[in-house]
Amino acid sequence: METTRKDIQFLLNDRLISIDFQEHPGLKPTTTVLNYLRALPGFKGVKEGCAEGDCGACTVVTAEIAEGRLVYKTIDSCLVFLPMLHGKQLLTVEHLADGNSLHPVQQAMLEHNGSQCGYCTPGVVMSLFGLYKNSHNPSRPVINDALTGNLCRCTGYRPIADAAADCCSGNGKDQFTSAEQMTLEVLGKIQSDRRQIEITTDRQLYLKPMTLSDALSARLRVPEAVIISGSTDVALRQTKKKELLTALLDLSSIEELCTIIADEHQYWIGAGVTIEQLRKFSHDHLPALAQMLSVFGSLQIRNLATIGGNVGSASPIGDVLPLLFACRASLRLQSASVERTIAISDFITGYRTTCLKNDELITGIVLPKPADDVFIRSYKVSKRKDLDISTVSAGFMLKLNQGRVADLVLAFGGMAATTACASETEAFLRGKPWDEPTVAKAMEILENEFRPLSDARAGATYRTLVSKNLLMKFYVESTAQEV
Numbered sequence: 001m002e003t004t005r006k007d008i009q010f011l012l013n014d015r016l017i018s019i020d021f022q023e024h025p026g027l028k029p030t031t032t033v034l035n036y037l038r039a040l041p042g043f044k045g046v047k048e049g050c051a052e053g054d055c056g057a058c059t060v061v062t063a064e065i066a067e068g069r070l071v072y073k074t075i076d077s078c079l080v081f082l083p084m085l086h087g088k089q090l091l092t093v094e095h096l097a098d099g100n101s102l103h104p105v106q107q108a109m110l111e112h113n114g115s116q117c118g119y120c121t122p123g124v125v126m127s128l129f130g131l132y133k134n135s136h137n138p139s140r141p142v143i144n145d146a147l148t149g150n151l152c153r154c155t156g157y158r159p160i161a162d163a164a165a166d167c168c169s170g171n172g173k174d175q176f177t178s179a180e181q182m183t184l185e186v187l188g189k190i191q192s193d194r195r196q197i198e199i200t201t202d203r204q205l206y207l208k209p210m211t212l213s214d215a216l217s218a219r220l221r222v223p224e225a226v227i228i229s230g231s232t233d234v235a236l237r238q239t240k241k242k243e244l245l246t247a248l249l250d251l252s253s254i255e256e257l258c259t260i261i262a263d264e265h266q267y268w269i270g271a272g273v274t275i276e277q278l279r280k281f282s283h284d285h286l287p288a289l290a291q292m293l294s295v296f297g298s299l300q301i302r303n304l305a306t307i308g309g310n311v312g313s314a315s316p317i318g319d320v321l322p323l324l325f326a327c328r329a330s331l332r333l334q335s336a337s338v339e340r341t342i343a344i345s346d347f348i349t350g351y352r353t354t355c356l357k358n359d360e361l362i363t364g365i366v367l368p369k370p371a372d373d374v375f376i377r378s379y380k381v382s383k384r385k386d387l388d389i390s391t392v393s394a395g396f397m398l399k400l401n402q403g404r405v406a407d408l409v410l411a412f413g414g415m416a417a418t419t420a421c422a423s424e425t426e427a428f429l430r431g432k433p434w435d436e437p438t439v440a441k442a443m444e445i446l447e448n449e450f451r452p453l454s455d456a457r458a459g460a461t462y463r464t465l466v467s468k469n470l471l472m473k474f475y476v477e478s479t480a481q482e483v
């Protein structure tokens, strides 16, 4: 047997699809799932609205094996490269009606008049289908969250939300439940082949290792390959900038990178942990992070995007970064021969640049468990609450000793070319009483600490004002809770 494989396999509903890219010249390894589907006969339900993850018209559902069962996820098919489907089941709006009757989700949309022009409807239906498979009697906030990534310009959301509440109040069973055992068997068989997938075409090389050790070897062998985890950042280079990505290293199938481990002192968060997985985990363990992640993109984005990708992109408005700074997290970087740990603040070296070496991968984040007497908060200010990127974001940590500041981190996003700490303000506050007059003075120092940009999102003056107000908000919230 060859040591690598060159084809990918997935289920299109109940049909096993095998693609060897050399035999399908019309397909590239970077063909998106959206474009693949639209080129197939009978799959025009999936729509392109924006090709950048904002509208949800392209929403599909994937099912994959996790802990022995099938997990259903809504995703934006415009951001997913075809090989990322390997070992999964792909479901589209065409698969929902079983030939005789509509799926309960479709029936509810019909009964509640959830569609007008219909452009958004297949995507909306697939988001409701994802909800149907994951929630029983969801609350309105849960329903709203499931629909955050779907833009509807004519129906309005009330009928759609009513349809969601209606269809999710039943027993949650459907034809996919009946077929679950068979689906598990087929996907399990595909996944049992742990060989790296290596797709070579005239102009592209796509490497998809299944193990960390293969990924590190691939990184050493092809250092120029663009690393992807969820591809929510990288895919835009193709869909928006029309760049040909000539070499890719896809880490999305490496289970070792997808674990969260808690011990007495710290959390280990694998680089491949998705933002949605982390949001659910942090709900009980680190509420300040959960608060931030609940306004991160949409469910479709959070199901794809990873924490490793958020850190790796080193964006000044990456939403996880300020809180990682506030918690003094560190990163584990690994090459085939060396492993090192580096403080998150040392990892980012400039605007979207890091000190990652060209044979290294980020394998995980080490997050010290905050002590009980530490107060932590994160804030995101954006033009709209949902599915927007930050104008200013912040992660703050405070420890008091007899009413005085014993330890403090004030980390901001959107105020400089990188996530940055307000070190002069921190220095001023250390050792001082934590009271309103002192915080008001600290706000004056903060006013001159950064020179933020003015751009389409906000002016520099607004950003500065927001940063000062966030500090006061933090103070007020800290006094409402005994620190």
Ligand SMILES: Cc1cc2nc3c(=O)[nH]c(=O)nc-3n(C[C@H](O)[C@H](O)[C@H](O)COP(=O)(O)OP(=O)(O)OC[C@H]3O[C@@H](n4cnc5c(N)ncnc54)[C@H](O)[C@@H]3O)c2cc1C
Pocket (backbone or CB within 6 Å): 052, 053, 054, 226, 227, 228, 229, 230, 231, 232, 233, 234, 235, 251, 271, 272, 275, 295, 296, 297, 298, 301, 304, 305, 306, 307, 308, 309, 310, 311, 312, 313, 317, 318, 319, 320, 356, 360, 361, 362, 363, 387, 388, 389, 390
């Ligand atoms: C519609 C939309 C909404 C968004 N909303 C938000 C938001 O609210 N907040 C926010 O912060 N971001 C947001 N983003 C940006 C993006 O989703 C996040 O930055 C996400 O966490 C990136 O993760 P990923 O796994 O998709 O990264 P990828 O696109 O796979 O990779 C991003 C970068 O990280 C590098 N990388 C990935 N994994 C590793 C690794 N293991 N080792 C080394 N380098 C690695 C890649 O090479 C690349 O440079 C949004 C994006 C879209 C399209």
Ligand code: FES
Pocket (backbone or CB within 6 Å): 047, 048, 049, 050, 051, 052, 053, 054, 055, 056, 057, 058, 059, 076, 077, 078, 079
């Ligand atoms: S086409 Fe708009 S999210 Fe994919």
Ligand code: FES
Pocket (backbone or CB within 6 Å): 114, 115, 116, 117, 118, 119, 120, 121, 151, 152, 153, 154, 155
């Ligand atoms: S029904 Fe027209 S955009 Fe939603």
